[in-house]
Amino acid sequence: MATALFFIFAGFAIACAISCVYHKNPLYSAISLIGVFIALACVYLTLAAPFIAVVQILVYAGAIMVLVVFVIMLLNLEEESPLNRLRYLYGIGGALGLVLLAQTFFIFYAVTKNQDKNLKPDDSVGQTLNIGAAMYTEYLLPVEIVGILLLMAIIGAMIMSRRLRRAKLELVVDNKEE
């Protein structure tokens, strides 16, 4: 049962990921990426990690991608133009993809062949209680650091997206139109 669900959602995730890279229109990419996130949340459920699955949807699909979609709609982005002067990137990208894919298959082969005897799958790891207990005892310092990082990000984003002075903005727009 878990295997069937895993393969369904894995296939869905890979299809959505390919569609995310393939589409030129940013909004289609964003929709595909949301599909990937939701499929991955379902895969987390087959790994008995309900907390991570729900947080995945809450943070990625519910917050980050809403922001991305909001920005795409706000800026009214058109379809991106094709590569003009960086043509060699096609070659590099293809080569990198092949190398990474080969590595993936090697990992799959190696892990399947040398089954680790120490594996002890345990369903209780993913429960909210255990995650919370670990988060506020053993891993308190990383959590605090993450909090400070988020605070810095908030301040940084506010400073970054402050509106320019009106005159300067109009100057830039006029130059472009000419």
Next chain:
Amino acid sequence: MESILQTTFPFAVIGIAIFLAFNGVLMIVAYTVLAERKVLGWIQGRIGPNRVGPWGVLQPFADLLKFIFKEEIAPDKSTKFVYFLAPFVALTCALMPIIVYPFGPPINLEAAGIDLAALLPYGLGEGIKQIPLTIAQLDVGVLYILAITSVGVYGIALAGWSSNSKYSLFGGLRSSAQMISYELAMGASVIGVVMLAGSLNLNEIIYAQIHSPFKWFIIPQFIGFIVFLIAAFAETNRVPFDLPEAETEIVAGFHTEYSALKFALFFMAEYVNMFTVSVMGTVLFLGGWYIPGLSYIFEPGSIPYAIFSHVGFLLKIFGFLFLYIWVRGTLPRFRFDQLMTFGWKFLLPLSLANVILTVIIVFLLNR
């Protein structure tokens, strides 16, 4: 044959339960629409719909038939795929939280005097001690509802973008900005309750409020309740926060270009969302299905106890739904900058202060 039955039996039971729950909720939602029109009529000194059936009770079915038989129109330059996808996203995300609703207390088969093993053939009923009136006992129920409803904003945003109409786009943009802003306040207002209950499971939260109406979290968490209520109005795009579909400013907002059944899907999604936040309000702050004093009349776990608790649960939800309609008949709409200022500068600090206060009090009490 027997082994196949034993494997498929749990899935069949869950499937039937989901079917019943979905249809029940959709029926309640249909009559919420009728109730809204009637109550608004009374508030405004009118009669309301009264032509279809006695007192207009068949009006929802007439509406549905009208929606089905109207012509489907898609704008010429709309992005077709996204345009058709948006209503389905909205309704799916609105319906998915139904599986974690605690509809009532679990029925204890021993207390109810039912022997399921004797009733069902092939030994299907063996080992079942109690029947929970919840479809899925999720460990993370509260977070699940928040997560799914936060995905629902895509329905509105994509509808606004794909319609290729300036009013729709305004509605979509307003909606996504509003949802992001008020989601934070809503999440922060729930934290206090979760801390007091010590669990994210909706049934556990109800069990933490049981035994007395003074244990309901509305009393220790009154600030949280107020913040939750306001944020719930904003999350469901209801008056006074109905800016995404403000008809006096932007025609009909994100669903300007939608007609017939696709409009009906958006319409249903809005009312199912109202139902969902009412369930959350009931469970988190008003004790869910718990009725004070009922355990003295019926034994907990018996069937009449479950039925009366379920009715009590529905009555609390109807109270919330009536509040929605009442507010719609009474209050004017916010301006958009007022909405943002209110959300970020008043509601969010208030809910964070509530969280900190709760932390301090819980810490002092548990010392």
Next chain:
Amino acid sequence: MEPSLASYLALSGILFTIGAVGVIYKRNAIGMFMCIELMLNAVNLSFVAFSRYYSDVTGQLFVFVVMSVAAAEAAVGLGIIITFFRNKLSVDVDDASILRN
């Protein structure tokens, strides 16, 4: 029967590959940003898989940290993109060449 650890790692690897190729092929900043998110997610998947198969909660906590970093990255990154769009009326990374001449 459950899927093996190797199949989760394979899924993670394939998603990472797609994301990495996408970062190179995409020319607009938002597209690149989304492909980076895809790569982060692929890594998260392998963390959760290891965490389950070795019964160690550390992996899931690391996922939590990665998600927070992704959220911070979204806030700052989209701020940069909006500022860039205000200046250039484009989000194409090839246009970000002020420092070149």
